[in-house]
Amino acid sequence: MHDLSIQDPEVADIIRQEEVRIENTLDLVAAENHAPGSILEAQGSIFSAKAAEGYPGRRFHAGCRHADKLEVLAIHRAKRLFGAEHANVQPHSGVSANLAVYFAMLEVGDRILAMQLSHGGHLSHGDPSSITSRCFHFRHYGVDPATERIDYDQVRDLAQSFKPRMIVAGASSYPRLINYEKMAAIAREVSAFLLVDMAHIAGLVAAGVIPSPVAHADFITFTTYKTLRGGRGGVILCRRNHAAKISRTIFPGVQGTPSLNLVAAKAVCFHLAQAPEFSELQQKTLENAAAFALEFEKRGYRIVTGGTDNHLVLVDLTSKGLTGDVAEKVLESAGIIVNRNVIPGDTRRADVTSGMRIGSPAITSRGMGPGQVARIVELVDSALVGRHQPSVLEQVSREVIGLCRQFPVYPAPS
Ligand SMILES: Cc1ncc(COP(=O)(O)O)c(C=O)c1O
Structure with a gap:
């Protein structure tokens, strides 16, 4: 901090102003949270400078002894926290994670059924403004106009007529639980993969205060900086049999070198999330x-x-x-x-x-x-x-x- 204020007082001052803004305003943005200082420390650590293309034990750069240890630890903690068979902790963001799942499992032009943005879905679920809609053929389900909840009969009807290769469950502004069992049953009926994008609710799931999609979904993507209260970034969870395809699609498919400082923060976040205090926080x-x-x-x-x-x-x-x-x-x-x-x-x-x-x-x-x-x-x-x-x-x-x-x-x- 001292170095920054000497070398670039202008940026240091903007950061200070942001600190003041955060302390003096009430943040009610559902996609945000205040990360603990330990997360900020890991994010700003020396790992931000390390290039480490590839995966632990299979890097395209030398000097990755500690980077490997870090990534292995983050993966182990993510798997343990969510009870998943495989975790990829390299996605730079939620959108990168979603892109990787689509491109790992589908061919360009394949059909995907996802939730309508205006009913609570996300841009990366095939909104016309997103590159996802230029690569894949999306159709969208919505909520019942009377109950404003997902209409699973509509999802089933659409799945049967549209025959998607993937169904996406998950949202950015849907205030209700999603019935993953029903979604998985619909996906199975039409031989589609089920991707659950739990970007918003990952912290609630990690704490066990709402149901987890892990037993039902083929793929799960999430971000670490919302309810989970970690640093910036995304994660993919999947079954063991899809691990190799997901790994190849993240690197070298859609990303280059991972942000190891973010991997460090993810590791810290998974550690903090298994503590009883975290469950209490999520319950509150x-x-x-x-x-x-x-x-x-x-x-x-x-x-x-x-x-x-x-x-x-x-x-x-x-x-x-x-x-x-x-x-x-x-x-x-x-x-x-x-x-x-x-x-x-x-x-x-x-x-x-x-x-x-x-x-x-x-x-x-x-x-x-x-x-x-x-x-x-x-x-x-x-x-x-x-x-x-x-x-x-x-x-x-x-x-x-x-x-x-x-x-x-x-x-x-x-
Ligand atoms: C459901 C959902 N998926 C994906 C994302 C994208 O995450 P990112 O902005 O980290 O790419 C968001 C972000 O708000 C989201 O709500």
């Missing part, structure tokens, strides 16, 4: 999300699906005469960070939207509980209702800072 993450749903409902907001089973809540702003982009901007001006999100059947564009997505992981990591959630929702509502009154927004900002100070993300050493 669920409880806080449920509290968010309840508190918003009490204040007259409609909650998509009527509640949540995981770490996120999708709030429909229509009855409040607001759009997601307005809510996002107003709340950020008061120190509350959310993201606008389309809701099922949304008629508004993705940059406007009728909803906002609220996540509980980050505030739970800083030690907040249902009492603070109730207060946060009160502050959100005051800011949105009083959005045209600068004095109201100033008062909310002050209270946000007060709350943040009571729950520091990185407490100063005593």
Whole structure:
């Protein structure tokens, strides 16, 4: 840190400003979390400079003795944590992991059935804007318009008529559990592979507070920086018989040298995730999300699906005469960070939207509980209702800072 402030004070200052922003704002972005200092230390370690194309014992660079030890440890910990037969810890991100699974198991032009982005899916599940849709032929399933939950009968009908070679289960803004057993049965009926993308919920799965897809899916991809609270990056889990194809597709297929500093952080994250405190944290993450749903409902907001089973809540702003982009901007001006999100059947564009997505992981990591959630929702509502009154927004900002100070993300050493 000292070196940075001397060699590049400009960047050092931007980093310091970001630290201040993180400490003084409430992060309700469902895809984010506050990583512990040990993760940041591993990410910023000397391993960031090591080139190590290949895999432990089979590198294309010399000097990989410690890199090998590190990657073997990360793989071992990932397998043990999730009860998986094989783990590849090299994907740079969730999208890289998904790309690798598609290209390992399918031919260009093959059919994939996945969840519609506007119903909660992810760009890398064949959205027209993603390269995935240029390489594979996607069709999408959605949620039932009445229940706003996955319609498994529709998934089965589509699978039988479309005959995909792969079915993708997993989402970025679906607040309910996915029935992996049903998805696996549908995939088996049409001889398709089942890929579960658990990017958002990996921490909840690791802690055992929601069901795991491991027994049902052929492939599982996830990111380490969301509920799992690790560093940046992705992971692939699969059965032993697919390991060689997955390895070849990650390297040299879609990636070059792995980011060993991220592999180090992943190893730390898997270690921390098997501790009882981590399970408690994830249980509280669920409880806080449920509290968010309840508190918003009490204040007259409609909650998509009527509640949540995981770490996120999708709030429909229509009855409040607001759009997601307005809510996002107003709340950020008061120190509350959310993201606008389309809701099922949304008629508004993705940059406007009728909803906002609220996540509980980050505030739970800083030690907040249902009492603070109730207060946060009160502050959100005051800011949105009083959005045209600068004095109201100033008062909310002050209270946000007060709350943040009571729950520091990185407490100063005593
Ligand atoms: C379901 C899902 N898959 C994949 C990703 C992509 O992860 P990354 O941004 O690390 O590539 C995300 C990111 O939000 C996600 O929600």
